[in-house]
Amino acid sequence: MNHHPGAWGQPLPAHAQFDMFNPGQSYRQAPKAAPITHTQQPLVTGTSVLGIKYEGGVMLAADNLASYGSLARFRDIQRLHPLGKQTVIAASGDMSDFQWLKKELDSILREENGLSLTDSHPSLSPQHIYDFLANLFYARRSKMNPLWNAMLVGGWDNKKNESFLGFVDLLGTTYSAPTLATGYGAHIATPLLREAYEDKAGIDGKGPLLTAEEAEKVLADCMKVLFYRDARSINKYQTATVTSEGVKISDSKSVETEWGFAESLRGYGAQNQ
Amino acid sequence: MALFDQRPAYAHEPTVAPIEHRFSPYSDNGGTILAIAGADFAVIAGDTRQSEGYSIQTRYARKVWQLTDNATLATNGFAADGKNFVKRVKQRLEWYEHAHHKPMGLKAIARMIQTMLYGRRFFPYYVYNILGGIEEDGTGAVYSFDPVGSYEREACRAAGAAQSLVQPFLDNQIYFKNQTPAPGAEAFVPGRLPMATVLGLVVDSFTSATERHIEVGDGLEMYVVMKEGRQTTDLTDEGQLPAGMKVEELGSMGEGRGEKTFLVSMPLKRD
Amino acid sequence: MFRNSYDSDNTTFSPQGKLHQVEYALEAVKQGSAAIGLRSKTHAILLTLKRSTGELATYQKKLIRIDDHVGIAIAGLTSDARVLSNFMRQQAMSSRMLYGRPIPVARIMQGIADKAQNNTQQYGRRPYGVGFLVIGEDETGPHLFEFSPSGTSFEYYAHSIGARSQSAKTYLETNFESFEDADLPTLINHGLTALHDTLQQDKHLSNLNTSIAIIGPPAPAAEGEDNVSSSGAAKRGSFRTWENAEIEGLLRAWRRSRGEPEEGPQEAEEAERLKRDQETHAGAGGVGVPAAAGGEAEGEGAASGASAGAAGGAPAPAAGSEDVNME
Numbered sequence: 001m002n003h004h005p006g007a008w009g010q011p012l013p014a015h016a017q018f019d020m021f022n023p024g025q026s027y028r029q030a031p032k033a034a035p036i037t038h039t040q041q042p043l044v045t046g047t048s049v050l051g052i053k054y055e056g057g058v059m060l061a062a063d064n065l066a067s068y069g070s071l072a073r074f075r076d077i078q079r080l081h082p083l084g085k086q087t088v089i090a091a092s093g094d095m096s097d098f099q100w101l102k103k104e105l106d107s108i109l110r111e112e113n114g115l116s117l118t119d120s121h122p123s124l125s126p127q128h129i130y131d132f133l134a135n136l137f138y139a140r141r142s143k144m145n146p147l148w149n150a151m152l153v154g155g156w157d158n159k160k161n162e163s164f165l166g167f168v169d170l171l172g173t174t175y176s177a178p179t180l181a182t183g184y185g186a187h188i189a190t191p192l193l194r195e196a197y198e199d200k201a202g203i204d205g206k207g208p209l210l211t212a213e214e215a216e217k218v219l220a221d222c223m224k225v226l227f228y229r230d231a232r233s234i235n236k237y238q239t240a241t242v243t244s245e246g247v248k249i250s251d252s253k254s255v256e257t258e259w260g261f262a263e264s265l266r267g268y269g270a271q272n273q
Numbered sequence: 274m275a276l277f278d279q280r281p282a283y284a285h286e287p288t289v290a291p292i293e294h295r296f297s298p299y300s301d302n303g304g305t306i307l308a309i310a311g312a313d314f315a316v317i318a319g320d321t322r323q324s325e326g327y328s329i330q331t332r333y334a335r336k337v338w339q340l341t342d343n344a345t346l347a348t349n350g351f352a353a354d355g356k357n358f359v360k361r362v363k364q365r366l367e368w369y370e371h372a373h374h375k376p377m378g379l380k381a382i383a384r385m386i387q388t389m390l391y392g393r394r395f396f397p398y399y400v401y402n403i404l405g406g407i408e409e410d411g412t413g414a415v416y417s418f419d420p421v422g423s424y425e426r427e428a429c430r431a432a433g434a435a436q437s438l439v440q441p442f443l444d445n446q447i448y449f450k451n452q453t454p455a456p457g458a459e460a461f462v463p464g465r466l467p468m469a470t471v472l473g474l475v476v477d478s479f480t481s482a483t484e485r486h487i488e489v490g491d492g493l494e495m496y497v498v499m500k501e502g503r504q505t506t507d508l509t510d511e512g513q514l515p516a517g518m519k520v521e522e523l524g525s526m527g528e529g530r531g532e533k534t535f536l537v538s539m540p541l542k543r544d
Numbered sequence: 545m546f547r548n549s550y551d552s553d554n555t556t557f558s559p560q561g562k563l564h565q566v567e568y569a570l571e572a573v574k575q576g577s578a579a580i581g582l583r584s585k586t587h588a589i590l591l592t593l594k595r596s597t598g599e600l601a602t603y604q605k606k607l608i609r610i611d612d613h614v615g616i617a618i619a620g621l622t623s624d625a626r627v628l629s630n631f632m633r634q635q636a637m638s639s640r641m642l643y644g645r646p647i648p649v650a651r652i653m654q655g656i657a658d659k660a661q662n663n664t665q666q667y668g669r670r671p672y673g674v675g676f677l678v679i680g681e682d683e684t685g686p687h688l689f690e691f692s693p694s695g696t697s698f699e700y701y702a703h704s705i706g707a708r709s710q711s712a713k714t715y716l717e718t719n720f721e722s723f724e725d726a727d728l729p730t731l732i733n734h735g736l737t738a739l740h741d742t743l744q745q746d747k748h749l750s751n752l753n754t755s756i757a758i759i760g761p762p763a764p765a766a767e768g769e770d771n772v773s774s775s776g777a778a779k780r781g782s783f784r785t786w787e788n789a790e791i792e793g794l795l796r797a798w799r800r801s802r803g804e805p806e807e808g809p810q811e812a813e814e815a816e817r818l819k820r821d822q823e824t825h826a827g828a829g830g831v832g833v834p835a836a837a838g839g840e841a842e843g844e845g846a847a848s849g850a851s852a853g854a855a856g857g858a859p860a861p862a863a864g865s866e867d868v869n870m871e
Contacts, residue, residue, distance in 0.1 A: 040296070115648075115651060118650070121648040121651070121683060121684055124645070127644060128643040128644055128645045131643055131644035132643050134353075138353055138357055141296075141353075142298070144298060146298075171298065171300050171353055173300060173302070173330075173352055173353045174356065175331040175334050175352070177330075177331040177333070187328065364637065364641065367637065371633060524776060524779050524780070525774075525775075525776035526776045527775075528774060528775055
């Protein structure tokens with residue numbers, strides 16, 4: 001064993017011979033060629049998505065941009081996707097992985113609907129779809145071949161008569177909360193969402209929830225702040241609501257922004273000094 | 274010491290291989306768990322905050338799971354691994370019950386967990402497990418594990434973000450380390466404290482860890498597993514529990530011998 | 545011995561359009577002792593008649609738990625039932641693991657029906673020699689299904705399979721319209737009466753030969769306070785089985801409802817019968833059961849066949865001997 005402190009904690013390669021007269025040099029080797037991995041990196045990406053529970057439903061928001069690095073490449077893509085009558089998913093991260101995922105989930109739901117023709121059993125609930133997604137993401141990360149997304153699942157459970165909101169990401173990490181946000185939004189929007197939610201419902205969430213109008217207003221505010229601060233966002237977004245009535249995905253909309261102050265900022269626009 | 278002044282020559286050389294951004298399959302979701310065994314009961318506890326870096330992901334995510342009428346498992350580390358590990362443990366327990374028409378004993382669950390963890394020795398579950406419950410001989414027991422399956426039975430164990438804050442406290446209070454019995458008094462015996470004392474120590478451990486560790490807080494869940502014959506009033510009687518606790522008796526899961534499991538929960542500070 | 549030249553290969557139709565191996569498999573189900581299932585708006589229950597291969601053997605279990613919300617009663621080859629029930633457990637668990645959803649009962653039925661159908665269409669395979677009654681509860685309420693080796697599965701209000709099940713069916717057919725709104729004790733009493741109808745003349749329902757499985761909200765007053773309080777499954781309304789001492793209360797309530805003595809006839813008659821047996825066989829110098837018991841009907845003679853052989857005197861009853869693997 002190499003007792004030199006610099007080598008503490010470093011495993012000895014299986015074939016290495018210890019050179020007692022030159023301990024530091026004993027198992028140096030030329031770097032190997034990179035190992036074969038499924039490792040990828042996201043290419044065309046969507047930025048944060050937001051979600052909040054409100055009285056009688058859940059609301060998600062995502063803008064319409066898919067970036068290629070820092071290039072605002074696709075400016076009219078939809079990152080909200082309905083699954084059946086009571087669930088919506090919202091995706092940030094790699095958009096091609098998201099498209100593949102939509103195709104997979106649609107096919108599962110199609111099969112499910114086919115079966116329910118004979119047994120009249122209700123389709124997968126939001127919780128069931130969420131559990132499936134969590135398993136899929138975890139299985140893919142365990143194969144070192146992740147789906148490079150952070151997703152929100154929003155829904156209305158007709159049986160329990162309550163809303164559902166859950167998060168799952170490329171590591172298979174899952175959690176639920178009354179307000180959720182992915183990516184940059186987790187840092188920028190989460191405090192705003194939590195504040196709005198808890199101001200009304202209280203920290204135990206037992207008070208009255210936001211109304212649909214209030215929820216929409218909070219999401220619009222968050223999307224505006226994100227548009228100001230997130231360089232990968234655009235001022236064009238959609239919201240999805242899920243209630244006992246079903247799923248509604250809005251047309252694209254934008255928020256009023258104010259850039260007048262920018263003229264006085266050094267580094268913005270054409271300036272001489 | 275000259276030996277320490279200079280790292281070996283190779284440590285200074287630049288890496289020749291190109292720097293590659295590799296996918297890392299792990300994360301650390303903070304939080305802390307803890308379990309203490311009594312003579313005929315065990316307390317298994319965990320906070321409910323789940324975080325990543327400085328972000329609180331959620332203020333309520335469970336880390337403690339009832340497995341059988343006499344076994345409860347706490348997991349800490351990478352939450353996704355924890356959840357999936359527990360799921361697989363429960364799956365194995367179900368097949369055991371199909372085959373044997375009885376729930377698996379605590380000792381056997383402990384050994385099974387070691388086998389399952391070691392089975393992933395080269396792609397470990399990044400999870401620290403603490404198993405608590407009632408042994409087949411009726412004694413309260415705690416088993417603690419490292420991520421690759423090393424395990425031992427103990428009187429108490431803390432793990433997770435605030436392990437280094439809580440364990441020394443438990444060593445002092447449960448194992449009586451650095452304490453000397455009063456002259457003429459009986460020698461200390463670990464693992465014999467009354468339930469009210471143990472619950473008080475658990476609450477103090479978590480309120481203190483919440484003060485001093487940013488990854489601990491939001492809520493506390495304590496699962497109390499009691500041997501058959503002990504009464505619900507042992508827990509709910511005046512003076513057994515600090516004020517502000519919610520107590521819920523969890524229904525029997527199978528054909529147990531009459532062990533009872535309670536979930537005692539309380540809020541922790543959210544800052 | 546072949547019945548005709550079309551029955552050695554299960555994939556070949558006879559000119560009459562039959563698959564004889566499949567028909568024989570259905571016969572195997574009829575060799576097993578009876579199983580009965582009933583369903584109300586709130587509950588689904590199974591009742592079975594257990595058999596013992598001899599006085600030294602225990603009564604074979606006929607009820608198998610698949611998941612919290614699904615359980616089966618079997619009639620036919622026990623070993624085939626084990627394979628199929630294991631498959632059902634896998635299906636049920638995979639639904640729970642993947643979707644966190646208890647598998648819908650109709651889907652698990654479709655699963656085993658497809659599996660059984662495969663065996664009727666592939667060369668070199670044989671159909672399963674076992675039939676199931678399956679009870680389960682899902683988002684659409686409680687269900688009762690029958691699975692048969694021919695690869696079909698049908699849903700029923702009430703149904704019976706196994707030996708002498710036609711008598712039970714007759715009872716169920718005349719009464720099933722009241723089952724829908726019946727409470728659990730009434731449903732169980734109907735079930736026990738139907739099960740009783742499958743018995744031979746001098747046999748009775750006892751806590752040794754009767755077992756009951758229930759899915760649906762617990763009714764401690766009927767099921768027994770002790771039974772329910774010591775069973776987590778019962779408290780949750782999940783699949784639970786009652787047998788031996790646990791069933792005594794249910795049997796007593798049933799006898800009471802029929803205006804019979806609560807203790808039941810078996811104690812007195814059993815003692816009398818044993819006495820009679822000893823007298824009969826004292827001369828033959830062996831222990832056994834009366835020859836009259838063997839050969840009387842299909843499906844009741846395993847014990848008599850074996851012990852008659854041991855006695856060395858009485859001829860082994862041909863029609864009454866049965867496979868010990870049949871339950």
